[in-house]
Amino acid sequence: MKIAVYPGSFDPVTNGHLDIIRRAARIFDTVIVAVFYNSSKKCAFSIDERMDMLRTATKDIDNVIIDSSDNLLVHYMENNDVKVIIKGLRMVSDFEYEFQMALANHQQNKDIETLFMMTASEYSHLSSSLVRELATYGGNLIGLVPNDVIPYVYEKLQPKK
Amino acid sequence: MKIAVYPGSFDPVTNGHLDIIRRAARIFDTVIVAVFYNSSKKCAFSIDERMDMLRTATKDIDNVIIDSSDNLLVHYMENNDVKVIIKGLRMVSDFEYEFQMALANHQQNKDIETLFMMTASEYSHLSSSLVRELATYGGNLIGLVPNDVIPYVYEKLQPKK
Amino acid sequence: MKIAVYPGSFDPVTNGHLDIIRRAARIFDTVIVAVFYNSSKKCAFSIDERMDMLRTATKDIDNVIIDSSDNLLVHYMENNDVKVIIKGLRMVSDFEYEFQMALANHQQNKDIETLFMMTASEYSHLSSSLVRELATYGGNLIGLVPNDVIPYVYEKLQPKK
Amino acid sequence: MKIAVYPGSFDPVTNGHLDIIRRAARIFDTVIVAVFYNSSKKCAFSIDERMDMLRTATKDIDNVIIDSSDNLLVHYMENNDVKVIIKGLRMVSDFEYEFQMALANHQQNKDIETLFMMTASEYSHLSSSLVRELATYGGNLIGLVPNDVIPYVYEKLQPKK
Amino acid sequence: MKIAVYPGSFDPVTNGHLDIIRRAARIFDTVIVAVFYNSSKKCAFSIDERMDMLRTATKDIDNVIIDSSDNLLVHYMENNDVKVIIKGLRMVSDFEYEFQMALANHQQNKDIETLFMMTASEYSHLSSSLVRELATYGGNLIGLVPNDVIPYVYEKLQPKK
Amino acid sequence: MKIAVYPGSFDPVTNGHLDIIRRAARIFDTVIVAVFYNSSKKCAFSIDERMDMLRTATKDIDNVIIDSSDNLLVHYMENNDVKVIIKGLRMVSDFEYEFQMALANHQQNKDIETLFMMTASEYSHLSSSLVRELATYGGNLIGLVPNDVIPYVYEKLQPKK
Numbered sequence: 001m002k003i004a005v006y007p008g009s010f011d012p013v014t015n016g017h018l019d020i021i022r023r024a025a026r027i028f029d030t031v032i033v034a035v036f037y038n039s040s041k042k043c044a045f046s047i048d049e050r051m052d053m054l055r056t057a058t059k060d061i062d063n064v065i066i067d068s069s070d071n072l073l074v075h076y077m078e079n080n081d082v083k084v085i086i087k088g089l090r091m092v093s094d095f096e097y098e099f100q101m102a103l104a105n106h107q108q109n110k111d112i113e114t115l116f117m118m119t120a121s122e123y124s125h126l127s128s129s130l131v132r133e134l135a136t137y138g139g140n141l142i143g144l145v146p147n148d149v150i151p152y153v154y155e156k157l158q159p160k161k
Numbered sequence: 162m163k164i165a166v167y168p169g170s171f172d173p174v175t176n177g178h179l180d181i182i183r184r185a186a187r188i189f190d191t192v193i194v195a196v197f198y199n200s201s202k203k204c205a206f207s208i209d210e211r212m213d214m215l216r217t218a219t220k221d222i223d224n225v226i227i228d229s230s231d232n233l234l235v236h237y238m239e240n241n242d243v244k245v246i247i248k249g250l251r252m253v254s255d256f257e258y259e260f261q262m263a264l265a266n267h268q269q270n271k272d273i274e275t276l277f278m279m280t281a282s283e284y285s286h287l288s289s290s291l292v293r294e295l296a297t298y299g300g301n302l303i304g305l306v307p308n309d310v311i312p313y314v315y316e317k318l319q320p321k322k
Numbered sequence: 323m324k325i326a327v328y329p330g331s332f333d334p335v336t337n338g339h340l341d342i343i344r345r346a347a348r349i350f351d352t353v354i355v356a357v358f359y360n361s362s363k364k365c366a367f368s369i370d371e372r373m374d375m376l377r378t379a380t381k382d383i384d385n386v387i388i389d390s391s392d393n394l395l396v397h398y399m400e401n402n403d404v405k406v407i408i409k410g411l412r413m414v415s416d417f418e419y420e421f422q423m424a425l426a427n428h429q430q431n432k433d434i435e436t437l438f439m440m441t442a443s444e445y446s447h448l449s450s451s452l453v454r455e456l457a458t459y460g461g462n463l464i465g466l467v468p469n470d471v472i473p474y475v476y477e478k479l480q481p482k483k
Numbered sequence: 484m485k486i487a488v489y490p491g492s493f494d495p496v497t498n499g500h501l502d503i504i505r506r507a508a509r510i511f512d513t514v515i516v517a518v519f520y521n522s523s524k525k526c527a528f529s530i531d532e533r534m535d536m537l538r539t540a541t542k543d544i545d546n547v548i549i550d551s552s553d554n555l556l557v558h559y560m561e562n563n564d565v566k567v568i569i570k571g572l573r574m575v576s577d578f579e580y581e582f583q584m585a586l587a588n589h590q591q592n593k594d595i596e597t598l599f600m601m602t603a604s605e606y607s608h609l610s611s612s613l614v615r616e617l618a619t620y621g622g623n624l625i626g627l628v629p630n631d632v633i634p635y636v637y638e639k640l641q642p643k644k
Numbered sequence: 645m646k647i648a649v650y651p652g653s654f655d656p657v658t659n660g661h662l663d664i665i666r667r668a669a670r671i672f673d674t675v676i677v678a679v680f681y682n683s684s685k686k687c688a689f690s691i692d693e694r695m696d697m698l699r700t701a702t703k704d705i706d707n708v709i710i711d712s713s714d715n716l717l718v719h720y721m722e723n724n725d726v727k728v729i730i731k732g733l734r735m736v737s738d739f740e741y742e743f744q745m746a747l748a749n750h751q752q753n754k755d756i757e758t759l760f761m762m763t764a765s766e767y768s769h770l771s772s773s774l775v776r777e778l779a780t781y782g783g784n785l786i787g788l789v790p791n792d793v794i795p796y797v798y799e800k801l802q803p804k805k
Numbered sequence: 806m807k808i809a810v811y812p813g814s815f816d817p818v819t820n821g822h823l824d825i826i827r828r829a830a831r832i833f834d835t836v837i838v839a840v841f842y843n844s845s846k847k848c849a850f851s852i853d854e855r856m857d858m859l860r861t862a863t864k865d866i867d868n869v870i871i872d873s874s875d876n877l878l879v880h881y882m883e884n885n886d887v888k889v890i891i892k893g894l895r896m897v898s899d900f901e902y903e904f905q906m907a908l909a910n911h912q913q914n915k916d917i918e919t920l921f922m923m924t925a926s927e928y929s930h931l932s933s934s935l936v937r938e939l940a941t942y943g944g945n946l947i948g949l950v951p952n953d954v955i956p957y958v959y960e961k962l963q964p965k966k
Contacts, residue, residue, distance in 0.1 A: 002163055002188075023274055027163075027245060072781035084188060089277070091579045095256045096735045102279045103769035108784055113184055116250070116277035118263045121443040125586035137555035140591055233459035252901050257413050264447035269462055282765040286908035298877035301913055324485055324510075345596055349485075349567060394942035406510060411599070417578045418896050424601045425930035430945055435506055438572070438599035440585045574740050604926040608747035620716035623752055646807055646832075667918055671807075671889060728832060733921070739900045746923045757828055760894070760921035762907045 004028040004084040004115070007036050007073055010050045011043045012153055013057050014131055014145050016123030020088040023117060025061050031086070033058065034076065035068040044132055045156060057146040074108040085114040090124045132157055165189040165245040165276070168197050168234055171211045172204045173314055174218050175292055175306050177284035181249040184278060186222050192247070194219065195237065196229040205293055206317060218307040235269040246275040251285045293318055326350040326406040326437070329358050329395055332372045333365045334475055335379050336453055336467050338445030342410040345439060347383050353408070355380065356398065357390040366454055367478060379468040396430040407436040412446045454479055487511040487567040487598070490519050490556055493533045494526045495636055496540050497614055497628050499606030503571040506600060508544050514569070516541065517559065518551040527615055528639060540629040557591040568597040573607045615640055648672040648728040648759070651680050651717055654694045655687045656797055657701050658775055658789050660767030664732040667761060669705050675730070677702065678720065679712040688776055689800060701790040718752040729758040734768045776801055809833040809889040809920070812841050812878055815855045816848045817958055818862050819936055819950050821928030825893040828922060830866050836891070838863065839881065840873040849937055850961060862951040879913040890919040895929045937962055 004024055010017060010033070024031045035050045037043065045053070051066050058064045069076045077083065085105065087098050102114035119126075131144055135157040141150050165185055171178060171194070185192045196211045198204065206214070212227050219225045230237045238244065246266065248259050263275035280287075292305055296318040302311050326346060332339060332355070346353045357372045359365065367375070373388050380386045391398045399405065407427065409420050424436035441448075453466055457479040463472050487507055493500060493516070508514045518533045520526065528536070534549050541547045552559045560566065568588065570581050585597035602609075614627055618640040624633050648668055654661060654677070668675045679694050681687065689697070695710050702708045713720045721727065729749065731742050746758035763770075775788055779801040785794050809829055815822060815838070829836045840855045842848065850858070856871050863869045874881045882888065890910065892903050907919035924931075936949055940962040946955050 026272075027274060027276070072778070072783055074783070075781065089256070089260075091583075095250070099250075099279055100735075100769040100771070100774065103282055104774055104778070106279075106281075107769070107787070108778070111187075113188060113278065115188070116279075117274065118260055118267075118277075120267075121264055121446050124443050124446065125583040125590070127583070130583065130587055134555070134587070134591070137558065139555055139557070143590070233456070233461055235461070236459065252905075261413075261447040261449070261452065265452055265456070268447070268465070269456070282768050285765050285768065286905040286912070288905070291905065291909055295877070295909075295913070298880065300877055300879070304912070348594075349596060349598070394939070394944055396944070397942065411578070411582075417572070421572075421601055422896075422930040422932070422935065425604055426935055426939070428601075428603075429930070429948070430939070433509075435510060436601065437510070438601075439596065440582055440589075440599075442589075443586055574744075604929050607926050607929065608744040608751070610744070613744065613748055617716070617748070617752070620719065622716055622718070626751070670916075671918060671920070733900070733904075739894070743894075743923055747926055750923075750925075755831075757832060757922065759832070760923075761918065762904055762911075762921075764911075765908055 001029045002084070003030045003032065003082045004086045005032045005034050005077060005080070005082050006086040007034045007076075009037070009041075009043060009128065010035050010054055011045050011128045012050065012053050012131060012145060012149060014123070014126050014128055015143065016088065016090070016119050016126040018057050018146055019120050019123055020086065020117055021058055021064060022061060024086045025063050028063075028084070028086075030063050030065060032065045032067050032080070032082065035066075036073065036076075037068065037070050039070070045152075049152065049156070053149045053152050056148045056152075074105050074112060077112050078109065083111055083113060085112065087114055087116050088119045089116045090119040090126075162190045163245070164191045164193065164243045165247045166193045166195050166238060166241070166243050167247040168195045168237075170198070170202075170204060170289065171196050171215055172206050172289045173211065173214050173292060173306060173310060175284070175287050175289055176304065177249065177251070177280050177287040179218050179307055180281050180284055181247065181278055182219055182225060183222060185247045186224050189224075189245070189247075191224050191226060193226045193228050193241070193243065196227075197234065197237075198229065198231050200231075206313075210313065210317070214310045214313050217309045217313075233269075235266050235273060238273050239270065244272055244274060246273065248275055248277050249280045250277045251280040251287075323351045324406070325352045325354065325404045326408045327354045327356050327399060327402070327404050328408045329356045329398075331359070331363075331365060331450065332357050332376055333367050333450045334372065334375050334453060334467060334471060336445070336448050336450055337465065338410065338412070338441050338448040340379050340468055341442050341445055342408065342439055343380055343386060344383060346408045347385050350385075350406070350408075352385050352387060354387045354389050354402070354404065357388075358392070358395065359390065360392050367474075371474065371478070375471045375474050378470045378474075396427050396434060399434050400431065405433055405435060407434065409436055409438050410441045411438045412441040484512045485567070486513045486515065486565045487569045488515045488517050488560060488563070488565050489569045490517045490559075492520070492524075492526060492611065493518050493537055494528050494611045495533065495536050495614060495628060495632060497606070497609050497611055498626065499571065499573070499602050499609040501540050501629055502603050502606055503569065503600055504541055504547060505544060507569045508546050511546075511567070511569075513546050513548060515548045515550050515563070515565065518549075519556065520551065520553050522553070528635075532635065532639070536632045536635050539631045539635075557588050557595060560595050561592065566594055566596060568595065570597055570599050571602045572599045573602040573609075645673045646728070647674045647676065647726045648730045649676045649678050649721060649724070649726050650730040651678045651720075653681070653685075653687060653772065654679050654698055655689050655772045656694065656697050656775060656789060656793060658767070658770050658772055659787065660732065660734070660763050660770040662701050662790055663764050663767055664730065664761055665702055665708060666705060668730045669707050672707075672728070672730075674707050674709060676709045676711050676724070676726065679710075680717065681712065681714050683714075689796075693796065693800070697793045697796050700792045700796075718749050718756060721756050722753065727755055727757060729756065731758055731760050732763045733760045734763040734770075806834045807889070808835045808837065808887045809891045810837045810839050810882060810885070810887050811891045812839045812881075814842070814846075814848060814933065815840050815859055816850050816933045817855065817858050817936060817950060817954060819928070819931050819933055820948065821893065821895070821924050821931040823862050823951055824925050824928055825891065825922055826863055826869060827866060829891045830868050833868075833889070833891075835868050835870060837870045837872050837885070837887065840871075841878065841881075842873065842875050844875070850957075854957065854961070858954045858957050861953045861957075879910050879917060882917050883914065888916055888918060890917065892919055892921050893924045894921045895924040895931075
């Protein structure tokens with residue numbers, strides 16, 4: 001059985017993430033979407049909120065599991081006996097950072113491979129930080145995050161009034 | 162069964178290509194290495210020579226098939242009922258071209274996905290054209306192309322006097 | 323009156339070009355779409371064919387003029403007393419080439435400015451050469467070139483049997 | 484009448500910014516230079532200081548207006564009924580960030596267009612943060628910020644010693 | 645006598661840094677490795693620790709001097725009457741930042757030149773921040789920092805648990 | 806004695822090349838400017854013309870030698886017992902190509918190092934091909950190639966009537 005891990009902060013999940021999840025779920029038997037966190041990086045949403053939004057967004061995709069970890073990605077892979085990491089690439093700057101991470105992970109464990117998928121072009125400008133910034137100002141989130149997730153985002157990042 | 166196609170010119174196959182083939186063969190049940198050609202692009206080696214070098218280089222990998230095609234990649238995928246394309250990325254310039262190609266292929270057929278693997282860093286400077294140029298001048302090819310392939314390359318691109 | 327020139331090869335015009343033309347025509351009073359050619363660069367379509375396809379594609383936009391020139395762009399601007407060049411940017415590699423061209427044109431004539439517009443993300447993978455390649459293989463052109471232009475392209479680049 | 488907004492932090496204005504303002508003011512009837520700020524981003528200079536330095540730097544350009552806002556750029560454009568954003572591009576990393584912003588703004592309001600100008604090559608290495616760093620160490624600011632602005636910068640960021 | 649300065653944070657020194665130092669020491673008569681620091685940038689290791697790790701890592705290279713400074717790099721060069729800065733480049737994002745810095749330094753003093761060396765490809769994914777992150781999680785540092793430096797790093801960034 | 810080779814096509818030499826030569830000649834005891842050619846690459850100027858233009862352009866720099874070769878760069882370095890290659894970098898696309906070349910040359914001979922200098926920003930848009938294109942159309946070459954070289958270029962690439 002082919003399993004892949006799709007790691008990220010998902011702070012919050014966007015339609016760009018969801019597009020990658022959906023497409024990866026067609027290629028692999030199981031896709032584990034794993035919220036990675038560490039105490040030194042401040043996030044807008046709690047782990048539970050981020051996992052909840054992911055569960056809401058992926059509820060119609062059967063072979064997706066939502067998980068979380070504060071471990072090193074490579075250790076998480078080893079502990080769960082998974083060999084394949086899925087990452088989305090939007091732009092050149094993504095590419096370089098992810099390139100470094102893929103090489104670093106491969107250096108830590110030669111059996112672990114990272115497979116990259118291109119983000120669909122309509123989401124190439126989309127990031128969690130853009131979503132947070134728009135939400136803070138009361139911008140329009142339709143098409144940017146899954147519809148079921150919009151209320152979570154507005155509630156948390158209540159527009160300045 | 163998970164099948165992936167690794168398309169290219171392989172003019173000639175390099176150790177960078179072979180590294181991608183080997184790693185892809187650990188992830189997928191079958192990897193089809195497909196030499197794509199078209200009459201408008203001049204190559205140094207014939208289709209048969211390129212397939213021959215690939216067979217020599219991959220003879221110890223069980224689940225690899227060597228094929229060739231002068232069709233559009235998307236049509237080849239459809240004809241063989243394969244959904245996954247594997248490509249190696251070395252550098253930013255690769256990234257942009259491959260990004261365009263992946264989007265174009267996805268636009269032609271929504272079921273076809275391209276998965277990218279990062280070339281191992283020791284091969285990031287390696288390309289078929291570099292190999293051809295070095296061979297023409299009698300440069301050292303050890304470590305650049307599979308050892309069994311070196312004689313083919315020298316014979317074809319016989320060093321200047 | 324604000325006039326801008328949108329120069330290119332348009333071999334053939336794509337929906338990405340048309341998107342830039344449409345958006346530029348909302349900002350400027352007149353947009354001159356100028357087919358630049360020179361004898362050393364071989365094109366698939368003749369000047370007349372390229373202008374014809376552009377006229378067909380832009381027939382519903384009032385303030386667009388189709389022209390052609392084999393002059394240096396800066397000289398064309400001077401001869402027509404126009405100061406603003408419009409260019410579309412899709413990707414980093416576009417950026418660097420266009421950056422050089424903009425600086426070179428500005429160096430030739432300090433009054434000439436190049437304004438860049440970002441290609442809409444759905445067209446970021448689209449280029450005339452991709453269109454030509456797809457057409458040659460009988461690939462699907464819907465959404466890539468204006469519908470009225472599709473017959474021109476197929477007729478010229480008749481798919482291989 | 485053609486109006487464009489040139490938004491930024493201008494912390495402080497540099498000769499690179501001034502070059503863009505001057506060139507944009509030749510193309511558009513009015514250029515609004517708008518200092519954008521939000522409470523979460525710490526700046527070295529206050530809004531008033533930044534507007535003051537901009538007024539000083541642009542006092543010989545008739546069709547420039549200095550403004551400020553803590554709103555979302557798109558909302559500012561809508562409130563002022565302006566459709567065109569001007570941005571300067573220096574480098575590839577600018578390009579990617581600005582590309583995302585331009586697409587995001589266009590997604591929020593289809594009528595709003597971003598036009599990019601290439602920073603003159605002599606200012607391609609220049610940024611407000613470089614100016615602040617040099618000033619902190621007593622480096623030479625001539626040619627980097629408008630002459631009239633130099634005293635403001637030194638006074639604020641008094642060299643160590 | 646040809647002297648060059650190799651400036652950096654070295655927080656901590658990596659095998660990528662050491663590779664550049666070794667290769668620069670073959671080209672120049674003396675290489676000064678200078679730890680630059682300023683009060684506004686928090687580092688994991690103290691100046692003394694960073695210099696100590698550098699001394700340990702370079703103890704077999706005769707013509708290397710370890711120094712530190714909180715001055716502007718250009719002023720340090722002037723005070724020590726050195727004209728050549730050595731920097732390593734790994735990736736496109738390095739390139740752009742270093743390009744800006746090299747131009748800024750050259751603008752401050754026309755006699756000061758920056759020479760760039762390409763990081764060996766096996767270290768292209770390596771950075772001090774990656775080392776710190778791996779150490780914090782108890783990841784494997786062999787091959788990433790000089791063997792004699794590994795104990796310093798683990799002691800400081802003692803793995804969680 | 807420190808010697809460096811500055812290799813290139815110099816078809817023709819530009820002010821960007823000359824700037825690198827001048828700055829390298831201040832760092833190294835001798836700079837060999839070497840015109841590399843091979844029969845498969847068509848150039849506008851003959852080897853003799855290119856060397857002649859280089860001699861004219863560098864006649865006031867004492868420690869510069871003009872040479873030519875149709876050998877592999879690494880073999881040329883070995884034959885002349887020189888260890889250091891100097892290259893100018895203008896842009897990201899240069900960077901990637903030169904990065905590959907530097908790694909390839911280092912792979913062929915571990916003692917050979919490539920040192921990169923940043924092209925002065927006023928020449929960052931300048932290339933031999935831009936010069937040739939401008940000359941063909943009778944564009945202005947002042948500031949782009951050394952004044953003494955301009956007549957050679959116009960004579961060869963006689964402007965279209």
